[in-house]
Amino acid sequence: MREQLWTVARFPSGLWSTGGKPNDPDYAECNVWQIAATSREAAKKKAQGKYYRAQRAAAQKGE
Numbered sequence: 001m002r003e004q005l006w007t008v009a010r011f012p013s014g015l016w017s018t019g020g021k022p023n024d025p026d027y028a029e030c031n032v033w034q035i036a037a038t039s040r041e042a043a044k045k046k047a048q049g050k051y052y053r054a055q056r057a058a059a060q061k062g063e
Helices: 040-062
Strands: 004-010 016-018 031-037
Touching (some): 004 040, 016 040
Antiparallel strands (some): 004 016, 004 031
């Protein structure tokens, strides 16, 4: 399979969405990433990894 660029968004409620444009008004309150992946699920997993690593790094800085 070929990799393609996916838009992945995390809503404040904790729900994840893929597809659409990064500047979509629906994503105004979201964390948004553009992820290269072979599938929608793979893109979501990569974005989740980025999000949780950033959260962990921020928590360690605050300690």
